[in-house]
Amino acid sequence: MGLGETVTLEQLETDPYPVYARLRDDEPVSWVPAVQLWLVTRHDDVRRVDLEPDVFTGATTPSTLNRTMGTNMLGSEGPDQQRVRRITEAPFRPRDVEARMHGMIPKLAHELIDGIADRGEADLFTAFCDPMSVRSLRFMLGLEDVAWEDILAWNQAMMLGLANFEGDPAKQAPADRSSAELGAAIERVLDRLEGGPDGSVLSWMLHHDTDGDRMNRTEIVANTKLMLSGGLQEPRDLIALAVWALGAHPEQLDEVSRDRSLVKRAVEETLRWCGPVGTSTRQTTRSVVFDGVELPEGALIGAVLSSANRDPRRFTDPDRFDVHRNDGAHLAFAIGTHFCLGAWFGRHLARVSLEILLDRLPNLRLDPARPVELRGWEFRAPTSTWVRWDV
Ligand code: HEM
Numbered sequence: 398m399g400l401g402e403t404v405t406l407e408q409l410e411t412d413p414y415p416v417y418a419r420l421r422d423d424e425p426v427s428w429v430p431a432v433q434l435w436l437v438t439r440h441d442d443v444r445r446v447d448l449e450p451d452v453f454t455g456a457t458t459p460s461t462l463n464r465t466m467g468t469n470m471l472g473s474e475g476p477d478q479q480r481v482r483r484i485t486e487a488p489f490r491p492r493d494v495e496a497r498m499h500g501m502i503p504k505l506a507h508e509l510i511d512g513i514a515d516r517g518e519a520d521l522f523t524a525f526c527d528p529m530s531v532r533s534l535r536f537m538l539g540l541e542d543v544a545w546e547d548i549l550a551w552n553q554a555m556m557l558g559l560a561n562f563e564g565d566p567a568k569q570a571p572a573d574r575s576s577a578e579l580g581a582a583i584e585r586v587l588d589r590l591e592g593g594p595d596g597s598v599l600s601w602m603l604h605h606d607t608d609g610d611r612m613n614r615t616e617i618v619a620n621t622k623l624m625l626s627g628g629l630q631e632p633r634d635l636i637a638l639a640v641w642a643l644g645a646h647p648e649q650l651d652e653v654s655r656d657r658s659l660v661k662r663a664v665e666e667t668l669r670w671c672g673p674v675g676t677s678t679r680q681t682t683r684s685v686v687f688d689g690v691e692l693p694e695g696a697l698i699g700a701v702l703s704s705a706n707r708d709p710r711r712f713t714d715p716d717r718f719d720v721h722r723n724d725g726a727h728l729a730f731a732i733g734t735h736f737c738l739g740a741w742f743g744r745h746l747a748r749v750s751l752e753i754l755l756d757r758l759p760n761l762r763l764d765p766a767r768p769v770e771l772r773g774w775e776f777r778a779p780t781s782t783w784v785r786w787d788v
Pocket of ligand 1: 732744
């Protein structure tokens with residue numbers, strides 16, 4: 398029996414890192430029946446999967462992403478994907494994000510903290526990280542007309558479709574219904590924007606024209622759904638994970654509080670040490686021998702980004718959280734054709750949030766009475782983030 402066959406879903410959900418360490422050492426390309434994927438766990442191999450889209454494609458068959466949202470950039474490869482990337486990258490560049498957000502991120506952070514500052518304790522996950530993430534992205538995309546409760550509910554139901562690898566119609570039906578309702582809401586905003594542009598990403602996609610090449614409405618709707626599904630929970634989880642990682646290392650939290658030039662490093666080290674997105678899912682376009690293992694054509698691969706980020710072949714003492722680390726780039730946003738579109742936006746949101754939390758909540762620390770519990774392997778996050786501060 399292969400090592401992968403002994404791996405259980407519960408082990409991965411509870412704490413995948415010891416499993417990854419064993420796989421990296423003894424079975425770096427491993428069939429794991431519990432998740433029905435070939436897991437690739439070494440840093441250089443994960444890079445190879447992401448950097449060779451001709452062999453390891455994001456356009457999987459079936460594609461739960463494309464089935465639920467319509468054909469989008471993460472579910473495609475080649476010229477179509479490159480064209481949509483070219484158009485959508487512009488509004489997510491650092492300068493553009495700041496111009497589009499009009500100081501909204503710090504304003505929102507202060508507003509949320511105003512609501513809790515005199516309490517001395519809170520679950521930051523629900524009181525801060527979640528609304529920061531949802532409301533900033535909604536503003537950035539231009540979906541201010543749409544209730545954020547609706548966006549969250551539709552997104553939640555669409556997740557069922559994304560995880561529906563078995564094609565169960567009972568799971569797909571609510572996902573399709575929500576996808577249609579979200580699509581109709583996006584279309585209403587596009588109707589309004591036909592009358593005149595604003596500074597939003599939706600407006601950019603609708604009006605941007607490179608030599609007669611524009612995104613059509615079907616493409617805009619599908620890719621907006623993808624941005625929501627990719628962008629709602631990850632920044633929330635990243636902020637919560639950064640608070641947890643620093644809180645679990647009080648001497649480093651203290652250092653970052655005193656020297657704010659370390660905030661940026663703290664966010665990057667959080668992404669490496671416990672990034673919120675675990676895998677790039679790909680499929681082989683032909684049979685390929687990989688680390689001595691023959692993968693057939695059509696094999697589904699989980700290139701495990703969070704394992705690559707803890708590979709001792711790449712990072713010194715990788716299980717140690719260290720804001721002074723100087724090891725170079727991590728893979729928490731993947732690499733290659735599908736490198737995260739919202740990477741800068743997510744980082745910016747996390748950095749500004751952390752700065753303002755440290756400014757406004759003196760002696761911020763984890764609540765020892767309500768310890769943080771993390772769950773998940775494809776997406777890993779705290780279930781709550783209880784903290785205390787001095788009032
Ligand atoms: C801050 C935390 C975030 C993390 C850790 C993260 C992580 C990732 C990763 C690992 C991928 C590649 C997936 C793959 O290779 O299969 C990805 C792709 C993507 N992300 Fe993010 N993401 C974050 C925030 C965001 C935000 C805020 C947006 C909002 C627009 C976003 C939109 C996307 C999109 C559209 C793609 C697909 C890009 C493509 O296929 O070309 N992400 N993200």
